[in-house]
Amino acid sequence: MTTTERSGSQSVDVKLGGALVEYAPAGQTGSKHAINISDSTTVQQVLDQLGVPAEQPLMIILNDAMVARPDYQSTLLSDGDALALMPPIKAG
Numbered sequence: 001m002t003t004t005e006r007s008g009s010q011s012v013d014v015k016l017g018g019a020l021v022e023y024a025p026a027g028q029t030g031s032k033h034a035i036n037i038s039d040s041t042t043v044q045q046v047l048d049q050l051g052v053p054a055e056q057p058l059m060i061i062l063n064d065a066m067v068a069r070p071d072y073q074s075t076l077l078s079d080g081d082a083l084a085l086m087p088p089i090k091a092g
Helices: 018-023 043-050
Strands: 011-016 032-036 059-062 065-067 082-086
Touching: 011 018, 011 043, 018 082, 032 043, 043 082
Parallel strands: 011 082
Antiparallel strands: 011 032, 059 065, 059 082
């Protein structure tokens, strides 16, 4: 796991699934990253920080619970949260 910015601050563990690894923090590779956050960071702010476009189809899971797209702006993150960004599941 890699860490962005400086250590000692609050962070969330972000897992990028499938093709979403292209949104890894700048200069980093792989699917697992620790992202530094402030007290009032939302899911949407992390998506913005990673450069995930608003039209990108994805599922977001926060600590084993799905976050609906309308809730991205209002869902606050806490130190140590686990945030997974996954491509949508397709059945066929």
